[in-house]
Amino acid sequence: MRVRMFHQHGNLEDCHDCGAKPGKVHTDGCDVERCSVCGGQRLGCDCEGHDQGFARWTGIWPGEVESEYLGVDLNEFDIKYRKIFFIKPR
DSSP, rough: OOOOOOTTEEEOOOOOOOHHHHHHHOOOOOOSOOOOOTTTTTTGGGTOOTTOOOOOOOOTTTTTTHHHHOOOOOOHHHHHHHHHSSSSOO
């Protein structure tokens, strides 16, 4: 039996850059993956201790659902909230 996954915007999508399926890790060099240490774009950081499993692709653009819930746009979300949502607790 195949399970269809939905969110309020429609079907969950594969990562547009690396093709990761929802729930799977991004491939190295993906420009969508977030760093689990600093919360920034993984492609542009060199943090040690990054957890690919924590930063896996969910099928929804990073921060999209959270910003909608908070009532802010993605740019404001990235500035104010990314560290809360994208950094893995120690």
